[in-house]
Amino acid sequence: MKSYETVEDLPDGPLAALEAVVNTGSWRTFRPVIDRAACTKCNVCWKFCPDVAISLDGEGFPVVSLEACKGCGICAEECKPGAITLVAEE
Amino acid sequence: MARLTIPEPELMRSGHAACPGCGSTLGMRYLLKGLGSDVVMTIPACCWTVIGLPFPYTVLNVPMLDTAFETTAASMSGLRAAADALGMKDVTVVGWAGDGGTADIGLQALSGMLERRTDGIYVMYDNEAYMNTGIQRSGATPFGAWTTTTPIGVAGRGKAEPKKDIMGIVAAHQPAYAATVNVAFPEDFVKKVQKAKGIHGPRFLHVLAPCPPGWRFPPEKSIDLGRLATDTNMFPLFEIEGTTYKITRKLGKAKPVSEYLKVQGRFAHMTPEEVAELQAQVDARWKRLLALEAIG
């Protein structure tokens, strides 16, 4: 994806096309930790994540991207089996 | 692993600038899961102007055209006309705007677009105030709610007027399809989006988008609150096709509105009498909705 080094590279009008590289992970003060033993792979956490920070690995376990997660806590709140706990960032 | 209950492909990426727990990002995520990628979207000044990230970044995998605050629906008509002129037959033209941008400043353009039967889907994500400018009341703010322009004081008791009945206004235009959707019910949300996509003509979706900083509740409660909004009949889920109504979620007995209010700081000041007034408004609207459905 072309980035804009000089003004000449800029398009005529504000056409933005670059993928987001903003690391919103630094916003959080708590991060979700998933206890795989308790996790039933029901993908509810994946479904309700506002930041698309949870992906599902080959076995169907949720994996949290620490670049994206803002620590809102919805996944922990909605996790029926209570397999997700919020841990304070150091 | 349990089967996914909504489509897997993500057309909204991570890294957007929404507040933690923002309901509107789930709304965008489910909308695009339902529509797929053959979309061109236009958005006015609203939270998403900022959420979608500044130049040179974009956080959606579909094209997005910024437009002026009042013009979402007119911008849609222009996109549809151009798409038809340029032979982009299958593209779905989508407008994505906030409650203020739709029910207040953009209402005239919305009415024009519905009346001229523009073939597109206008989606209003409703966080119930002008949130991007810092929580000022809009026509869609619920009765009694605190905002920075409806403060609480000796002479201020939050919003004095009931929430503007946007679906009622839209229904008056006999849309090809209109529906309320709630991020707490993703399956229903996506199903209605897919249904809307299959219908031609002017379509409208009213999305409830819980807003932690604006409604004053902890971010992890967004989904709980979404459920409570519907289950207390504050935000009923229903569809309209032409003039026929169909309620898509009916509980035996609705929960009291107070259950929904108590989790939110914006209602913390409400006296029992004020809660009762809101409950009466909600009950009246629910009764009318049942009646409208009964007409068939």
Next chain:
Amino acid sequence: METAARFVIEIRFHGRGGQGAVLAAELLAQAAFLEGKHPQSFPFFGVERRGAPVTAFSRIDDKPIAVRTSITDPDLVVVLDPSLLKAINVTGGLKRDGLLIANSAKPPEELEKVFGGRIATVDAREIALAHGLGSKATPIVNTAMLGALAQAGGVVRLESVLRAIEKFVPAKRAENMAAATDAAKAIRFLAKVVA
């Protein structure tokens, strides 16, 4: 006659949305004004989102402030959120003999890799939570940091900070005043003297 020494002091606040960085700058202006000085405080508006980096500025002088531009080489940088020390270049432009005051549980020596000049730290988060200011997720540390700033000297007296809090802080005035007082006591300066 001594040339008109440059008495103006320029301060940059770094925080995250919801932590009160902008209010900190404004309170500092109120405090300076109470001491008969000429203050000027302003935020840099960007993406004001809970958690997103926010910057605010203050100028304090003995005569009316003569400029209206952003502050690029501050005398003092006040960092309300320790995670910002890694996330963004908080000390950009900070004068060589300037002072970095950071809300951090660590001693100032541990921040020497961040800035080569004078450093002070105070665990404002701990102090704020002890006085019930904000939540664990978003502690409100602005008044504590102003107390620490007063202690650093040369800007405003602690007493003016307390009076400003009393007059202008919308809620929990007593707790905020206590937090400022505690932070003034708890601030730790870099032991070695910097050239």
Next chain:
Amino acid sequence: MPQVVISGNSAQAYAAKLARVQVVPAYPITPQTTIIEKIADFVASGEMKAQYVKVESEHSAMAAGISAAALGARVYTASSSQGLLLMHELLHWASGARTPIVMGVANRAVAPPLSIWTDHTDTISQRDTGWIQLYAESGQEVVDTVLVAFRVAEHPEILLPAMVAEDGFYLTHTVEPVDVPTQEQADRFLPPRKTSGLLTPGVAGRYGSYIGPDLHMEFRAKVAEAMARVPRIFAMAEEEYRRITKRDHGGPMPLYRCDDADAVLVTMGTATTTARSVVDAMRDKGEKVGLAKLRMFRPFPADQVRELASIVDRIGILDRSFTFGATGAAHTEIAATLYGSPHRPMLRDFIAGLGGRDITPQTVTHMFESLLNGRGPEIEWVGLKRRTEVIGYG
């Protein structure tokens, strides 16, 4: 060349048809309405394959035009007076978004007092919006200038919207013989617009994002640079149009009998025609006067104005609008342009024809005589009544 007797408004509609415009957002307002009515007929009869978008306000007309152009379609719309003012927010938007929309503007006074009659207050008040502004004197000039406007607006070095203004009633509703180019000529001159590709369905890309202080100025500078290139591209376009149709209208500010003139009057729009006849009449009586027709107001033709100042030392400006607290806009611009010029002609600002007040040969003759004898104020509201004779509207 098929000569037809048509109005200025019809000339706008013919030009839109010939340009194979693809999207026409339409909203009525006197005196522009018969443009969009004529286009509606063209579309209904199948002569014009445009998407006719029946909007509910001028504000929405421009919004729909911008989004259609952003997706890549060729867009034409039209408005007047209050409607143009309602569009103001989006006129800025259209130039910032580099959408090459062409708009016909039927000049009309601005209320209150409410007036459906002509003057230039509406388009002049929009001179800062980043639109190219061209003023036409005749139906012929309208049809030719709208086609040239599309060619310039869509040029990759320009990509700016353009207004082609015509005086209400004195031109919009005045029928006269016009040599309408053939479709073949129009196609040769104006190829189809290649889609801008700014927005492509299914492809990530956001058009119009917000930008902080770090890059906003650079995008505004790009608009300024594009506007500065207009004169060169406009000259090229008019030259090619002349090759194809044998007609051109003399560039940004064509001169008439100015070489040995003692006094020249600068005019815009239909007053030009009348002034030209007064020049001939006074020349016949030995008065050496001339005329400068200010066709392009944005970008302002500074070179041509300095050139004029080098050959004549008395210049009168007929402003058919007035900027309260200052002078007429054309006068202000000409005075500013001449500040740096070695030539310092006497300048006079004549405010005339507001609210449709007729600019008669006598009015123009008075202006020339005032220039020649050097008497009279620097700014003069010509023909301002003392005794009000309100015409009965019975």
